[in-house]
Amino acid sequence: MKIAILPGDGIGPEIMAQAVRVLNSLGEKFELESADVGGAGYAAHGHPLPPATLALAKEADAVLFGAVGDYKYDSLERSLRPEQAILGLRKELGLFANLRPAILYPELAGASTLKPEVVSGLDILIIRELTGDIYFGKPRGVRECPDGPFKGEREGFDTMRYAESEIRRIAHVAFQAAQKRGKRVTSVDKANVLETFQFWRDIVTDVHKDYQDVELEHMYVDNAAMQLVRAPKKFDVIVTGNMFGDILSDCAAMLTGSIGMLPSASLDASNKGLYEPSHGSAPDIAGKGVANPLATILSAAMMLRFSFGKTEQANRIESAVKQVLAQGLRTPDIYEAGTTKVGTEEMGSAVVNALK
Ligand SMILES: NC(=O)c1ccc[n+]([C@@H]2O[C@H](COP(=O)([O-])OP(=O)(O)OC[C@H]3O[C@@H](n4cnc5c(N)ncnc54)[C@H](O)[C@@H]3O)[C@@H](O)[C@H]2O)c1
Numbered sequence: 001m002k003i004a005i006l007p008g009d010g011i012g013p014e015i016m017a018q019a020v021r022v023l024n025s026l027g028e029k030f031e032l033e034s035a036d037v038g039g040a041g042y043a044a045h046g047h048p049l050p051p052a053t054l055a056l057a058k059e060a061d062a063v064l065f066g067a068v069g070d071y072k073y074d075s076l077e078r079s080l081r082p083e084q085a086i087l088g089l090r091k092e093l094g095l096f097a098n099l100r101p102a103i104l105y106p107e108l109a110g111a112s113t114l115k116p117e118v119v120s121g122l123d124i125l126i127i128r129e130l131t132g133d134i135y136f137g138k139p140r141g142v143r144e145c146p147d148g149p150f151k152g153e154r155e156g157f158d159t160m161r162y163a164e165s166e167i168r169r170i171a172h173v174a175f176q177a178a179q180k181r182g183k184r185v186t187s188v189d190k191a192n193v194l195e196t197f198q199f200w201r202d203i204v205t206d207v208h209k210d211y212q213d214v215e216l217e218h219m220y221v222d223n224a225a226m227q228l229v230r231a232p233k234k235f236d237v238i239v240t241g242n243m244f245g246d247i248l249s250d251c252a253a254m255l256t257g258s259i260g261m262l263p264s265a266s267l268d269a270s271n272k273g274l275y276e277p278s279h280g281s282a283p284d285i286a287g288k289g290v291a292n293p294l295a296t297i298l299s300a301a302m303m304l305r306f307s308f309g310k311t312e313q314a315n316r317i318e319s320a321v322k323q324v325l326a327q328g329l330r331t332p333d334i335y336e337a338g339t340t341k342v343g344t345e346e347m348g349s350a351v352v353n354a355l356k
């Protein structure tokens, strides 16, 4: 079982070190190989996704990814910016299905900015389409505006598009996931305004015919954002496009107490996957030893479950995380009075010690 370890930038190396310690404490024989990615890839090899890193990711059985991004690279041309590394990996590896489970551990009910009764017992799964939409649509760029009231001015433009097969395959993932959970799918779109998302709604409705045991509702994205903070427990599985999924999953992260708690799996059709926390490189706290490593550790658990079928080992990690939270250990992002504040490394050690 070969795992590509791509720590990246900012807090990436700090949180990844803890996930690697946990993996190495399971008593399994994993072959771990690290490579530079993002700003670190650019600094060492002149490209955010160096060819050797991409080759390693392709050849490995799974990829564990930290985070990329650093404001000092924001003025580079787009193709050299750190974020291109994660976008390139998703596209090159065909990782179209992004699973972001937002679960509230009971001990963190008070860490959420929402009232405990609104979030306690929360267990929702956001399924974000990850290789299409306005993220990858062409053409895009800055040009001279060809017509209309702004003719002759410069304009920026992107293209939102979804092919039918892209919508079908993510809809199947969502309905099948719902069959194993609460049997409810909310498809989030903007069909009232956008052609792309009226098409999305029509195709999802058609795929639903194969899953009559699952309830399907459609919801506009603006309402979905509101419902996520009003009554998040009404959702079971949310399926949506790339951009709406990006935004809604950060919103859902806060229901769990902190974005430092939200893991993710990005899967291809054969469940080969890249696993990463949903958060970024957090430059504001990088190097301070205070980042929450639990989203990355929980992403490693998702890797064991989805890519290696090691359910028992995944459960061990998840139980260890529950135990450290029950012990009252908290990184600053989830700290509240009466608990014990710890740093990144201490949190990692606690999880390692709690593995049974
Ligand atoms: N997949 C990725 O690699 C990824 C995801 C999102 C953002 N980014 C990049 O990260 C950089 C920073 O972006 P941003 O500030 O918008 O988002 P961010 O997720 O990095 O940070 C947002 C806020 O959450 C906090 N935070 C994030 N992770 C945390 C953790 N594990 N523990 C405690 N606090 C945590 C940060 O301190 C910050 O206050 C940008 O360059 C962005 O492009 C990368």
Ligand SMILES: CC(C)[C@H](C(=O)O)[C@@H](O)C(=O)O
Binding pocket: 069, 083, 086, 087, 246, 278, 280
């Ligand atoms: C860094 C960025 C490209 C990425 C995205 O927008 O997909 C991030 O925000 C995420 O959620 O993984």
Ligand SMILES: [Mg+2]
Binding pocket: 246, 247, 250, 278
């Ligand atoms: Mg995001």
